[in-house]
Amino acid sequence: MGWSRIEMAQKAAQDIPDGSYVNLGIGIPELVADHVPAGIEVIYHTENGLLGMGPVPDEANRDIELINAGKKYVTAIPGACYFHHADSFTMIRGGHLDISVLGALQVSKNGDLANWSTGKPGAIPAVGGAMDLVAGVKNVWVITDHVSKDGQMKLVNNCAFPLTGKGIVDRVYSNLAIIEISDEGLKVRELAPGVSFDYLQEQSEPKLIQ
Amino acid sequence: MINKLVKSDAEAVSDIFDGATVMIGGFGEAGSPIELIHRLIDRGAKDLTVVSNNTGSGNVGLAALIENRQVRKMICSFPRTAGSVVFPELYRAGEIELELVPQGTLAERIRAGGAGIPAFFTPSSVNTPLADGKETRDFNGQTYVMEYGIRADFSLVKCHTADRYGNLTYHRTARNFGPIMCTAAETTIVQAKHIVEPGAIDPEVVVTPGIFVNRVVHIADPAHESILVANQERYPS
Numbered sequence: 304m305g306w307s308r309i310e311m312a313q314k315a316a317q318d319i320p321d322g323s324y325v326n327l328g329i330g331i332p333e334l335v336a337d338h339v340p341a342g343i344e345v346i347y348h349t350e351n352g353l354l355g356m357g358p359v360p361d362e363a364n365r366d367i368e369l370i371n372a373g374k375k376y377v378t379a380i381p382g383a384c385y386f387h388h389a390d391s392f393t394m395i396r397g398g399h400l401d402i403s404v405l406g407a408l409q410v411s412k413n414g415d416l417a418n419w420s421t422g423k424p425g426a427i428p429a430v431g432g433a434m435d436l437v438a439g440v441k442n443v444w445v446i447t448d449h450v451s452k453d454g455q456m457k458l459v460n461n462c463a464f465p466l467t468g469k470g471i472v473d474r475v476y477s478n479l480a481i482i483e484i485s486d487e488g489l490k491v492r493e494l495a496p497g498v499s500f501d502y503l504q505e506q507s508e509p510k511l512i513q
Numbered sequence: 514m515i516n517k518l519v520k521s522d523a524e525a526v527s528d529i530f531d532g533a534t535v536m537i538g539g540f541g542e543a544g545s546p547i548e549l550i551h552r553l554i555d556r557g558a559k560d561l562t563v564v565s566n567n568t569g570s571g572n573v574g575l576a577a578l579i580e581n582r583q584v585r586k587m588i589c590s591f592p593r594t595a596g597s598v599v600f601p602e603l604y605r606a607g608e609i610e611l612e613l614v615p616q617g618t619l620a621e622r623i624r625a626g627g628a629g630i631p632a633f634f635t636p637s638s639v640n641t642p643l644a645d646g647k648e649t650r651d652f653n654g655q656t657y658v659m660e661y662g663i664r665a666d667f668s669l670v671k672c673h674t675a676d677r678y679g680n681l682t683y684h685r686t687a688r689n690f691g692p693i694m695c696t697a698a699e700t701t702i703v704q705a706k707h708i709v710e711p712g713a714i715d716p717e718v719v720v721t722p723g724i725f726v727n728r729v730v731h732i733a734d735p736a737h738e739s740i741l742v743a744n745q746e747r748y749p750s
Binding site: 350351366367368369370374379386388391392395396425427429430432433434438439465 | 543600601617620621623624637687737
């Protein structure tokens with residue numbers, strides 16, 4: 304029942320319009336790049352200063368000075384460009400990127416996102432570029448398991464974890480469904496195979512619209 | 514005659530003083546000026562406030578500077594990189610301060626500092642704990658938080674090619690914070706893999722104009738942090 308991580312990434316990839324500039328977060332969002340349909344041209348931005356990020360290189364072609372935001376080795380496509388951090392975040396904060404795909408700890412019914420800290424004592428807080436991405440990118444998509452590994456709902460009325468941003472998530476791709484978030488509420492766009500609306504509602508704290 | 518080239522990395526950092534604010538370039542190991550950091554460890558200046566995106570990995574470079582108890586406070590966006598052990602331990606023990614800043618706000622604070630802009634408003638971090646206690650203002654119906662520009666006493670930056678005027682180019686994603694940090698310090702100190710004659714860098718491709726740079730030292734074969742970490746090396750050894 305439900306979608307695998309790869310299928311979740313495929314679902315998001317199929318929704319990216321041709322010609323989009325896209326920033327992919329660390330984790331499942333990174334898989335999106337592998338599943339963009341043929342004939343669609345997407346330019347990937349990585350916050351550490353590269354527009355036109357290409358696939359992971361083989362070992363012989365690694366460069367420790369060519370990495371992505373997750374500090375993994377990447378390549379640059381023909382037509383790529385490098386820039387410094389203030390320019391990179393001008394792209395992010397100035398509204399120049401079309402889509403940001405992020406992971407989540409919690410998403411609330413009005414589109415609040417918590418994805419940077421559990422707020423637990425002893426945890427080392429680290430935010431990176433997440434708050435800038437959600438504040439500045441036109442469309443914010445979240446890819447996440449619908450329920451956490453320890454069985455806690457991730458789609459909630461109000462986020463208990465510290466917020467990354469308020470009212471900024473436009474769409475959630477979970478292993479159970481694709482859900483659009485708007486002023487009307489949480490609308491289910493597609494259910495994963497074998498998932499009923501009633502089951503999805505049981506796994507979600509806010510009231511969903513069928 | 515203008516000649517910003519200095520003879521050694523030790524000489525380049527020889528006036529970094531106790532209590533200084535030091536910007537250190539790099540995103541992870543890409544662009545981290547590891548030789549300059551090691552000479553700063555040799556020098557021993559302490560009570561430093563360090564502005565850098567991360568806190569280093571293993572027991573070399575920035576992590577070693579922290580481990581050597583020279584850093585009183587870190588201003589950064591992501592203090593726990595893979596392989597980062599030194600900072601988390603000291604932070605949990607309450608022995609180092611952390612000012613956590615969203616990465617774009619960090620970049621803009623440095624850019625603003627370099628441009629003589631004391632403060633600015635941004636939507637990043639509004640309604641989050643990182644905006645707590647900060648002044649906010651509404652523009653066109655949206656709330657923004659005020660953030661201050663940062664200036665440093667010193668910036669330590671790694672580049673690819675430099676000339677004696679201090680004109681710089683960088684290599685791939687090692688550019689990251691380097692160009693903005695060069696603008697924001699009283700004294701900007703750069704390690705360059707290649708030194709060329711003035712004019713050899715096409716003026717159209719200069720990334721950091723030499724006016725922002727005070728000292729350049731030639732480090733032809735810089736160490737790779739990830740290789741030192743994989744070999745479990747420490748500094749000082």
